[in-house]
Amino acid sequence: MDELAKRTMAALTRNGFKASFFETAEEAKRALIDSIDAHETVAMGGSMTIKEMGIKEALALKGIELLAHIDAASFEERVEILRKAAVTDVYLSSINALTADGMLLNTDGLGNRVASGIFGHRRVCYIAGVNKIVRNLQEALIRIKNVAAPLNAKRLNKHTPCAVTGKCENCNAGERLCRATVILERPLTGVGSAEIAVFLVNERLGY
Numbered sequence: 001m002d003e004l005a006k007r008t009m010a011a012l013t014r015n016g017f018k019a020s021f022f023e024t025a026e027e028a029k030r031a032l033i034d035s036i037d038a039h040e041t042v043a044m045g046g047s048m049t050i051k052e053m054g055i056k057e058a059l060a061l062k063g064i065e066l067l068a069h070i071d072a073a074s075f076e077e078r079v080e081i082l083r084k085a086a087v088t089d090v091y092l093s094s095i096n097a098l099t100a101d102g103m104l105l106n107t108d109g110l111g112n113r114v115a116s117g118i119f120g121h122r123r124v125c126y127i128a129g130v131n132k133i134v135r136n137l138q139e140a141l142i143r144i145k146n147v148a149a150p151l152n153a154k155r156l157n158k159h160t161p162c163a164v165t166g167k168c169e170n171c172n173a174g175e176r177l178c179r180a181t182v183i184l185e186r187p188l189t190g191v192g193s194a195e196i197a198v199f200l201v202n203e204r205l206g207y
């Protein structure tokens with residue numbers, strides 16, 4: 001683990017997140033699957049990291065269906081899955097950036113992922129590669145607008161300037177991805193608040 005990852009892990013723990021470090025995505029996947037009971041309901045936000053890790057298939061071996069709106073066959077099914085996914089026991093998501101002083105940031109166009117980070121679940125599990133670590137809040141916002149969003153816009157064939165130029169132009173496009181940003185400084189507290197777990201992997205995962 002390099003110095004920045006060490007600092008980040010210590011800060012996340014200090015801030016009340018349940019942070020674990022893994023050398024490989026495979027090890028992280030095993031720990032994640034082991035942490036989920038067969039009776040729990042599970043959903044995921046749109047995430048290339050989770051999709052590529054084969055988590056859906058691993059959960060299926062335990063008899064658990066992973067609710068994933070990105071796999072829906074129709075608009076109606078997509079809406080139905082999104083509604084159900086808002087209140088599952090466990091929510092799986094990747095993250096756009098995590099700071100060395102222990103904050104988690106996600107930016108969303110639809111809002112499902114940022115909403116789920118705040119309320120609705122017993123447990124939220126963020127899976128992130130070390131490439132998502134930045135030094136501070138300012139760098140996190142720069143990363144989101146100039147790395148994560150442009151690459152996502154390109155992957156999703158969105159008609160935004162960043163999909164073409166690779167950098168943010170603070171657009172007003174109808175398909176603008178950056179509409180809501182949640183900064184988790186600490187896990188939420190009070191009745192119904194979720195435990196927030198971070199599975200940090202010593203690999204490059206997603207963007």
Ligand code: SF4
Pocket residue numbers: 144145146149150153160161162163167168169170171172173175176177178
């Ligand atoms: S605001 Fe628009 S141009 Fe900037 S990163 Fe988001 S989608 Fe791209």
